[in-house]
Amino acid sequence: MSPQFVDFNDDGHLDxxxxxxxxxxxxxxxxxxxxxxxxxxxxxxxxxIVLNAFWxxxxxxxxxxxxxxxxxxMPTTNGKxxxxxxxxxxxxxxxxxxxxxxxxxxxxxxxxYLRRNEGSNQKPQFAAKNExxxxxxxxxxxxxxxxxxxxxxxxxxxxxxxxxxxxGDPFGDATGGGVALYLNEGSSFGQAIxxxxxxxxxxxxxxxxxxxxxxxxxxxIDGDGDLDLLVGGYSQWTPASKGLSETEKAELKVLRSDLAxxxxxxxxxxxxxxxxxxxxxxxxxxxxxxxxxxxxRPQRAKLTTHRxxxxxxxxxxxxRAKRVSFxxxxxxxxxxxxxxxx
Amino acid sequence: xxxxxxxxxRDSLSSRxxxxxxxxxxxxxxxxxxxxxxxxxxxxxxxxxxxxxxxISAGDKMLGMGRMYPSPAAHDLNGDGRFxxxxxxxxxxxxxxxxxxxxxxxxxxxxxxxxGKILDFGNW
Numbered sequence: 001m002s003p004q005f006v007d008f009n010d011d012g013h014l015d016x017x018x019x020x021x022x023x024x025x026x027x028x029x030x031x032x033x034x035x036x037x038x039x040x041x042x043x044x045x046x047x048x049i050v051l052n053a054f055w056x057x058x059x060x061x062x063x064x065x066x067x068x069x070x071x072x073x074m075p076t077t078n079g080k081x082x083x084x085x086x087x088x089x090x091x092x093x094x095x096x097x098x099x100x101x102x103x104x105x106x107x108x109x110x111x112x113y114l115r116r117n118e119g120s121n122q123k124p125q126f127a128a129k130n131e132x133x134x135x136x137x138x139x140x141x142x143x144x145x146x147x148x149x150x151x152x153x154x155x156x157x158x159x160x161x162x163x164x165x166x167x168g169d170p171f172g173d174a175t176g177g178g179v180a181l182y183l184n185e186g187s188s189f190g191q192a193i194x195x196x197x198x199x200x201x202x203x204x205x206x207x208x209x210x211x212x213x214x215x216x217x218x219x220x221i222d223g224d225g226d227l228d229l230l231v232g233g234y235s236q237w238t239p240a241s242k243g244l245s246e247t248e249k250a251e252l253k254v255l256r257s258d259l260a261x262x263x264x265x266x267x268x269x270x271x272x273x274x275x276x277x278x279x280x281x282x283x284x285x286x287x288x289x290x291x292x293x294x295x296x297r298p299q300r301a302k303l304t305t306h307r308x309x310x311x312x313x314x315x316x317x318x319x320r321a322k323r324v325s326f327x328x329x330x331x332x333x334x335x336x337x338x339x340x341x342x
Numbered sequence: 343x344x345x346x347x348x349x350x351x352r353d354s355l356s357s358r359x360x361x362x363x364x365x366x367x368x369x370x371x372x373x374x375x376x377x378x379x380x381x382x383x384x385x386x387x388x389x390x391x392x393x394x395x396x397x398i399s400a401g402d403k404m405l406g407m408g409r410m411y412p413s414p415a416a417h418d419l420n421g422d423g424r425f426x427x428x429x430x431x432x433x434x435x436x437x438x439x440x441x442x443x444x445x446x447x448x449x450x451x452x453x454x455x456x457x458g459k460i461l462d463f464g465n466w
Contacts, residue, residue: 001430001463002413014417020434020463028463034456038463148413181390195390209395215413219425229392230427232412327406327414327429330392 002148002215006091008100010121017041019089019148023054025102041089041102044125049115051084051106051130073132075111075139082109084130088148092160102126103133105146105164112140112149112164133162135182136191144168144177144198147233152218154227159184165214166198170234171323176201177214177233195229196330207235210328221329229330239319252317255310262307269296398427400439401449405429409437428453434464 001018008015008027016028016035028038043049056063066081075082088105094114095101102115112133119125133140144166151160161184168176176199180192199211210233221228244252273292277285398405406412410432416425424441429450436453453461 001411001432001434003415003428003430003436005415005417005428016436016461018430018434018463021432026463028461031456035453035461037455037459037461147411193390196392207397213411215411217414217416219416230398230414230416231395232406232409232414232429234411325406325409325412326397326404327412327427328395329398330395332390333393334389334391 002088002090002150002217004090004150006100008091008121017089017091019086019105021055021087023050023086024048025086025089025104041124041126043115043128044118045128047128049086049089049102049104049126051086051104051108051113052081053083053085053108067128068130070113070130070132073134073139075109075132075141077109082106082111084108084111084113086113088146090149090151092151099124103149103151103162104130105149107145107147107167110142110145110166112146112162133189135189137188140164140182140189140192142166142180144175147177147213148215150216150218152227154181154218155183157184159186162189163195163216163218164192165196165216165231168198168212168214170212173201175199176211176236179214179216179229179231196231201236204237205240207237207322207324207326210234210326211236212323213325222331226332226334226336228332231328231330232325233328234323234325236321236323238321241317241319244317248317252314255314255317258310259307259314262303266300266303269300272296398447400427400447403449405439405447405450406431430463434462436461436463 001020004017005014006017007013008017009029013030013032015030016038017025018038019025025041026038027041028035040048048054050065051068052066053062053064064083068084069081077083084106085108086104087107090103091100092103093100094103094116099117099119099121101117104113104115106113113130114133115130116127117124118127140162142164147165147167150163152163153159154161162182163179164182165179166177168174168178178194178198179196181195182189182192195216196214199209201211210231212234215232217230218227219230220226221230273289276292277288280288405427406414406429409429413430415428415430417428418424419426419428419438420440426438426440427447428436428438430436437450438453439447439450441447455461
């Protein structure tokens, strides 16, 4: 969810536009002092603006549709229509007609789409179909799937360019996310220019960069007249483990054994509940579950306390891989004559 | 797809860039400012270069630490001419960290509506 501060309804106050994980864009209108609780941005037919995958509020489940497939330049994955899932959205006057259109990022398949506003900012009428955003003659695409999109006039030519960032492999060792820039060439976008290389997740013992789920913002952090980057994302690293003495090795063995016993006992408690709930539905099931769980609380609390006591020591003796989110600053040091910025 | 480039903030660019990188923690003195001589864009082929990234602190914590997919936005929330940082996350919550006069960032606070309720985009 990348917040964008923009006067979406043209009332003179900045609003907040976001795309969120439910698969649709939202806006929180501002009055200059506060923002109201957000609501979903709808198309001209009153439908939620989605790609293909979205959270169905009426049926309370994830749902899919093909009504939002673009009519031309349809992106595909393995020959089939791409499974779009919108998680990012920005407002941008795409066609210079004085109103905000929506540019939508696809977290599932990595494409970028456009919903054109056929109305005005005061009375938006968003089209019922997405259009595929093209770059260099092909659908704009991030191999790591889109984490978010940002509009920025990177080169100061008066036209908004697009930054597209990648999720990358969220948990494993495969390639992580990066950030690409697409320059606005007037009627289309150019090919991707790498701002941040996708992370190859080298084995490091401390956080070195955002590796996964990169969310950039361009701003002149240091006041030197060029655009730097703020980037949110997860870093992955494994703290260096110290050499253990024989005593420590023995201690670690005991602690791990204790931890395994705790896990086994916890699983056994859960199994008792599962078995007792078999065949029950609705309120009787909920009531029985609560009754059994409450009866187990003292035992579970004891196990939790024990686990909390030994885990830090295990971590100290044998650090595990870390995956923690931070916000990073990238200072632009491109020589002025090479920066492309004005 | 045209845009007017933003002009500098009111106490713009009297200040020079400061990026303290020594401790892997950034405390920038930062003002949004986009001025300078015009350049051609052909130079992109030579590559845009950034310093090794540094983590940003907010008060006594790391900004956005532990949030689900933190997503920063630079915005001057209190109109003091310095950009502040708003962080969105996967859960649909927003926090903000005001930039102090010395370029450091204050502790994150939750962004609330007029009734004091947390602004909540997470409705799924």
